[in-house]
Amino acid sequence: MSYAIDNNLCVSCWGCIQICPSGAIVQDSRSAVIIPEHCTDCAECELACPRGAIYHTDNSIIDEDISAFIKDNTPQERLHFDIVILGGGPAGLSAGYYASKAGFSVAILERRERFGYPVACAEGISTIGLNRVIHPQPNWISSTIQKIKLFAPGGKMILVNHPEAGYILDRPAMETGLAEILANQGVKIFGQTTVRKICGENLVSSVLAQKNTNIIELTGKYFIGADGVGGISTRWAYPGISLKMGDYHSCAQVLLKSDEITDEPITEFWWGKNVAPGGYAWVFPKGGNRANVGLGIIPSMAEDGNAKHYLDKFLHNRLNDFSVIQRRDGIVPATFRLSPLGKANLLLVGDSARLPNAISGGGLDCALLSGKLAAESIAKFFYSNNEKILREYETNWKSATGKWLDIYAKLRKGVINLTDDELDKIAELLEKKLANKTWYGLDIPAVVWEIVKSSPKLLTIAGKFFINYL
Numbered sequence: 001m002s003y004a005i006d007n008n009l010c011v012s013c014w015g016c017i018q019i020c021p022s023g024a025i026v027q028d029s030r031s032a033v034i035i036p037e038h039c040t041d042c043a044e045c046e047l048a049c050p051r052g053a054i055y056h057t058d059n060s061i062i063d064e065d066i067s068a069f070i071k072d073n074t075p076q077e078r079l080h081f082d083i084v085i086l087g088g089g090p091a092g093l094s095a096g097y098y099a100s101k102a103g104f105s106v107a108i109l110e111r112r113e114r115f116g117y118p119v120a121c122a123e124g125i126s127t128i129g130l131n132r133v134i135h136p137q138p139n140w141i142s143s144t145i146q147k148i149k150l151f152a153p154g155g156k157m158i159l160v161n162h163p164e165a166g167y168i169l170d171r172p173a174m175e176t177g178l179a180e181i182l183a184n185q186g187v188k189i190f191g192q193t194t195v196r197k198i199c200g201e202n203l204v205s206s207v208l209a210q211k212n213t214n215i216i217e218l219t220g221k222y223f224i225g226a227d228g229v230g231g232i233s234t235r236w237a238y239p240g241i242s243l244k245m246g247d248y249h250s251c252a253q254v255l256l257k258s259d260e261i262t263d264e265p266i267t268e269f270w271w272g273k274n275v276a277p278g279g280y281a282w283v284f285p286k287g288g289n290r291a292n293v294g295l296g297i298i299p300s301m302a303e304d305g306n307a308k309h310y311l312d313k314f315l316h317n318r319l320n321d322f323s324v325i326q327r328r329d330g331i332v333p334a335t336f337r338l339s340p341l342g343k344a345n346l347l348l349v350g351d352s353a354r355l356p357n358a359i360s361g362g363g364l365d366c367a368l369l370s371g372k373l374a375a376e377s378i379a380k381f382f383y384s385n386n387e388k389i390l391r392e393y394e395t396n397w398k399s400a401t402g403k404w405l406d407i408y409a410k411l412r413k414g415v416i417n418l419t420d421d422e423l424d425k426i427a428e429l430l431e432k433k434l435a436n437k438t439w440y441g442l443d444i445p446a447v448v449w450e451i452v453k454s455s456p457k458l459l460t461i462a463g464k465f466f467i468n469y470l
Contacts, residue, residue, distance in 0.1 A: 003039055003046060007031045009053035012111075013120045014230025015250075015331025016045040016054065019243045027111070027194060027232070044245060048299055050252040050307040050329040075208060075217035081107040081188065083378060084207060084220035086195050086233050088115060090171075090364055091350030092226030093178040094133055094371030099224075100185040102379035107188045107218055109195050109209050111227075115179050116172030120330030121364065122253060122284050122292050124267065126166040129365025133372050140174035141167050142286040146265040152427035153272030153420035162439045168267075168284050168292070169364070190216070195227065198236040203344045203386075222345050222378050222389070226371065229333050229351040237343035245300045246416075247335035249279050249361050252307035253294025254315070258322035261291045270295075270314070271423050277301040278416045279361070281314050290325065293318070296332060296361050298416060332361040336409045337402070341394055345386050347374040358409040366405070373397055404445050411452070414461045422455065429454050 005016075010031035017025045017032055024038035025045060034045075034054075046054045083099045085092045088110030100106045112118075124145065130136055145165040150158040179189060190211065197208040199217075206219040225233020229243070261283075268283035275281050278298030285291045295314055297307050304310065307329070315322065333354040342348045349355070349370040356363030377393040398406075418426070433450060434442075452458045 003034050003054055005032050005034055006053045006055065009051045011051060011053075011118045011120060011327065011329050013050075013118075013330035014228050015243075015248065016049060017230030017235075019044050019048050019230075019248065019331070023235075023242075025230075027230070032230070048248065048250050048331060050250045050331065051327070052306055052308060075215045077214070078217045078219070079107070079188075080219045081105045082220060082382075083107075083222050083224065083375075084218050085109065085224045085226055086207065087226035087228060087231060087350075087352070088112070088175070088179065088189065088191075089226060089228065089350065089367065090175065091352070091367035091371040092224065093175060093182065094368045095224045095226060095349060095375045096182045096187050096371075097134065097178065097185070098372050098375035099378065100182060100187045102375065104379070104382070105186070105188075106182075107190065107220070108182070109190045109193050109207070109218070111192070111194045113192050114172065115175035119171050119255070119326070119328045120251075120253075121171060121328070122282055122294060123169040123171050123286075123364070124166060124282075124284050124362070125169060125364040125368075127164050129368070130167060130169075133368040134178070136167070136169075136174070137177055140169055140177060142170045143168045143263070144265045145267050147267075149266055149268045150427065150430060151268065151270040152424050153275070154424040154427075156424065156427050156431065158427060158431045158435050160434045160439065160442075161437065162442055164440055165442075168286050170286075195232050198223075198232055198346075204236070204346050221382070222347070224371070224374055224378075225342070225346055225348045225352045226350055226367075227352055229331060229354070231352050233346060233348060234338070234352050237346055237348060238338060243333060243335065246278075246298055247333065248298075249296035249332045249334050250299050250307040251279075251294055251296040251330050251332055251361070252311040253292055253328040253330075254311070254324045255286070255290060255292055255326040255328055256315075256319075256322045256324050257288070257290050258319050259289055260319050260321070261285055261289045263287055263289075271427075272420055273301075275314060276310055277303070281311075283318070292328065294328065301416070332356055332363065334358045334361055334412060337405065339394070340390050341370075341374075341397060342390055345389075347378070347390070347393055349374050355405070357405060358412040359415050360408075366401070369400060370397065373400065407445075408448070411448075411458060411461055414455070414458045418455070418457070422457070426451055426454065 082104035085108045148160040193211040270281040276295040278301040279296035281295035350367035355366040
């Protein structure tokens with residue numbers, strides 16, 4: 001007996017690869033694939049998949065492309081670059097931007113045919129999170145975030161007026177635009193190219209990548225892993241480590257259109273065990289009566305089905321009439337980041353390093369920033385040793401934002417176990433502190449500290465860490 005993956009449902013979020021404790025799931029050019037000989041029937045992948053794309057079967061086979069590669073991986077072409085980046089999402093593109101600006105030869109290996117697709121992301125980012133890395137072009141922005149509605153389990157709604165809170169991006173436009181900028185800076189971008197193997201045990205000597213039936217070997221002095229939560233980079237740097245049950249959010253989301261979605265720059269967040277156990281639901285308007293509507297759950301806490309089931313229920317409670325334009329599902333790591341942020345001459349960025357906020361699941365700002373910091377660390381010590389670069393990267397990450405994300409990771413266990421009554425009490429506190437005011441540059445750690453002080457459960461977990469930093 002084994003499990004298989006439906007290619008028509010898989011959105012290539014790669015979350016199942018990192019979750020699988022037996023390493024039975026691998027990347028193909030079209031979807032993830034399960035190797036039946038390695039599958040132990042633990043069912044964690046089936047539970048985690050937000051699309052229900054993984055099912056039990058007796059007839060799972062290895063994809064023909066992978067079988068051919070395993071038999072013969074002799075490269076037809078060999079190329080050398082100063083820095084080779086595995087993955088062309090926000091983290092990889094950010095790293096490529098700053099590495100090429102520093103004068104290095106850079107290659108980016110990207111599996112997808114089109115940048116930004118599939119969109120497994122709510123596309124929200126804070127103003128500072130985007131602007132501290134790159135100045136956005138107008139077509140990268142779908143809408144702005146100027147107000148926030150928070151809905152507590154008991155029905156209370158808190159309106160937060162924050163005129164410069166952030167943006168809802170058009171990620172395909174942003175990533176395509178960044179890729180064009182990088183190409184103009186001399187970066188070599190290999191599209192529709194899947195990294196099959198990282199060569200070397202204690203030091204990366206090269207990577208083998210497949211484009212159609214051709215195999216390319218790329219050598220480099222440094223490598224940056226930006227290939228996501230289930231990417232090969234993380235598995236090389238941290239072999240045998242997988243995401244455990246409860247260490248991730250299974251997220252279901254749709255881009256939809258409805259007359260009930262206005263163009264007002266207001267985002268919504270909904271809490272509650274019946275809405276999204278272990279997580280929350282969101283509505284992010286994108287203009288033109290369109291919105292990203294989704295939720296994230298912890299599968300082990302869900303009693304009524306997978307993330308898609310909870311989203312279907314939320315959609316029909318929130319909207320009377322809507323049409324789905326596109327599904328946008330995925331898995332988000334929500335646990336402690338990896339430390340160190342890489343191994344030898346391979347630096348990990350974004351989801352590959354498990355950098356998203358462990359409470360909110362937000363990861364766009366972390367992806368962009370980590371790509372920038374990794375590239376700058378390599379540029380500063382390019383002719384030095386690997387340990388110095390890793391230390392520089394780790395130090396700069398902690399200084400920029402990492403210390404707070406580490407605290408949020410400590411808090412997560414308490415947050416996900418808050419009862420609806422406790423969440424309602426927190427909502428009352430937030431209403432007193434945030435409502436009926438206009439905020440510019442809201443101090444999020446200070447707000448979180450107020451919440452922690454109000455909850456004995458959270459104070460026990462992380463109180464001493466806040467005291468050290470505030």
